[in-house]
Amino acid sequence: MSAGTDKGRDMLWQRFTVAIPYIWLLIFFLAPFAIILKISTADPIIAQPPFTPTFDDGGALLATADNYKFLLTDKLYIITYLKSVSMAATATILCLLLGFPMAYGIARAGSAARSILLLLVILPFWISFLLRVYAWMGLLNNHGVINNFLMWLGIIDAPLQLIYTDFAIYIGLVYSYLPFMILPLYAILERMDLDLVDAALDLGARPSQAFWDVTWPLARPGVIAGCLLVFIPAMGEYVIPYLLGGPEALMIGRVLFDEFFVNRDWPLASSVAIVLLMMLVVPIVFLQRSQAKDAGGAA
Amino acid sequence: MNRKTSRFVLSVLAFGYAFLYIPLASVIVYSFNDSRLATVWGGFSTRWYGELLRNEQVLDAAFLSLRIAVTTATFATIFGTMAGMALSRFGGFRGRTLFAGMIISPLVMPEVITGLSLLLLFISLQQLIGWPAHRGFTTITIAHTTFAMAYVTVIIQSRLSGMDQSLEEAAMDLGGRPLRVVFDITLPLIAPAMVAGWLLAFTLSLDDLVIATFVSGPGGSTLPMLIFSKVKLGVTPDINALATLIILFVSISVIVAWYAMRRMQRQTEKNMQTAAK
Incomplete structure (x- = not known):
């Protein structure tokens, strides 16, 4: 066999490797x-499928912007979008507040302890997401573990309303997405040169000063990646508001789901999805950039 | 680390791990509760485990979920490995930016969007070419493969970019053709990453509720779909038992895999040191 066909075959093979996942x-x-x-x-x-065609039989365009007009003028939808942003953002900040010290502690532990601590962060991630949210239903219930415990201690006389509140949604979001915050933070804190912090301290910086002037700027890429990994999926969350939130807990993922399955309004559900996607394009592009930079830095 | 921060960090760590594990512990404890009222303690019993194993609906759903997860993991590993190699070894090819974008987006795309868009695709395809005639195993597997392969790609890519290319280059210099080099050198080197990717894809598929709910048809209920339809109505003791079995199974597998990988890694490091001498 000549070298030429060999080379041709290799090129062909490379193209094949790209083409399959690409297509x-x-x-x-x-x-x-x-x-x-x-x-x-x-x-x-009311038909199967339940929406009008884009073109009529004569080829004239039937597309309308009515759904978008409705979404952008309907008060309920605007409130729902804003509420989703604020809940996802709050959950992201809570994850950061809890996740940063945890990632820091793990990164600074001895090497044996570190790998076990890391395993313990990753382990819940492998256990069914649905079952982890379900576990909180048992804890937050009116007759659940937390209320029973507090009543047993005598701190409260009547059960607190914990489940079916925004508080429960925050717990669920932080609980489910915390590993996504800790892992990128850990990755960056573990690589960080501790001598820089020591140098700052030796030169007379207060610990808080050393943190804000040295640790925080160095950790920023991890903070950004972690925040985006929590914020973006939390925006569209369906299971957590459904199981832990009250009926008035309007998060956009749940509204989309109901619009599609309960009201069977496919066009409106589709436009809800498109608007949500538009809101997420900017953070997704940000994330892509930061990942690309990270990969470039590692290579 | 100075002592004050250290105490603060230690208490946050303790709180964080308690937060992560108390809910799981409480599910396990209550799965042995004899009372039908899931939140009132009625004595120790394993009756819910017996009822669970006699429940054919649960067993059918579990079997369907396992079949989907195995198929998904296999395809996702093949496609993800191809994509990972393309992105980290082939340099700049035409359409690379779009490709990289399509790989990373499913990682964070809200599930409701992925699910809705794939369902609408399947319905349109059915109208145009008559396929897929039914929604169920095939459509769920395709949907899961699409988002799981993104995770596999990221794992493979990070393994390849952290890996020294000198072995591959040496093989090429010695006259190995690229295809042989891939099969004899690259694939064996990234095999642990492929195993990790397979396991992750398997778990993601087994875990998914929202996307499966969209793309499944009547009768095709996966295990998470069945669990969700039950827990919507509140906490039930048989789901506690099921959750306990899953928690224990996953924990044992993850710990065993972690231990095996650590041993393998140490062995490699030792071999490298011996080789360097």
């Missing part, structure tokens, strides 16, 4: 968004 993602990741976009400009009708 898969084009069909099953990108194309679906085009379809959502198309359906979001239709009107709901």
Whole structure:
């Protein structure tokens, strides 16, 4: 066999390696968004499928922007979007407040302890997400573990309303997404040169000063990655507000789900999804940039 | 670390781990509760485990979930390894930016969006070409593969970028053709990452509720879908038993895998040191 065909075969093989996952993602990741976009400009009708076609039989465009107009003027939807942003942002900050000291402590532990502590952070992530949220239902219930314990201690006489509140949603969000905050923070804190902090302290900096002037700027890429990894999926969360939140807990993921499955308004559900996606494009691009930079730095 | 911060960090660590593990411990304890009222202690009993194992609905759903998870993990590992190699070894190829974007986006895409978009794709395909005729095993597996392969790609990519390329280059210099080098050198070196990727994809698939709810049809209930339909109504003792079994199974597997990997890593380090002498 000549060297030429060998080389040709290798090139072919490289193309094949790129093409298979590429085509898969084009069909099953990108194309679906085009379809959502198309359906979001239709009107709901009682038919199968329950929306109007984009073009009529003569080829005239039937697309409308009514769904978007409705979303952007309806008070309930605007409030729901804003509430989702504020809940996801609050949960992100709570994750950071709890996750940063934890990641710091893990990164500074001895090497044997460190790998066990890290394992203990990752372990819950492998256990079913749904069951972890369910576990909190048992704790927060009116007759649940926390209320029973507090009543047994005599701190309260009647059960506190813990479940079906915003408080319960925050607990669920922080509990579920905490590992996503700790891992990128740990990765960066572990690599950090401790001598820099010591130098700052030796030169007379107060510990808080050393933290804000040295540790925090160095840890920033990890903080940004961790915050985005928590904020973006929390925005669209469905299970947590459904199981732990009250009926008035309007998070956008839940509204989308109900619009689709309960009201069967596919076009409106599609436009809810598109608007949510538009809100997340900026943070997603940010995340992509930071990951790319990270990969570039490691190489 | 000075002592004051250290005490603060230690107390946050203790609080954080208590926060992570108390809910799991409470589920395990209550799974042995004899009372039907899941929150009132009625004495020790294992009756819910017996009821669980006699519940055919649960067993069917668990079997469907396992079949989907194994298929998903296998395809996601193959596609993810290909994508990871393409991104870290092939340099700049045409459409790389779009490719990298499509790989990272499913990692953070809210599940409701992924689920809705894939369902609408399957419905459109059905109208256009008659496939998929039913929604169930196939459609859930395709959906899971799509988001799980993103995780595998990231694992493979980080393994490849942290890896010394000199072995591959040496093999090429010695006249090994690229394809042989991949199979004889690269793949064996990234095999641990592929195993990790397979396990992660398997877990992600087994775990998913929202996407499966969208793309599944009538009758195709996965285990999380069945659990969700039960826990919507509140805490039930048989779900506590099921959760306990899953928690114990996952914990033991993760700890065993972690231990095995650590031993392997130490062995490699030792071999490297011996080789360097």
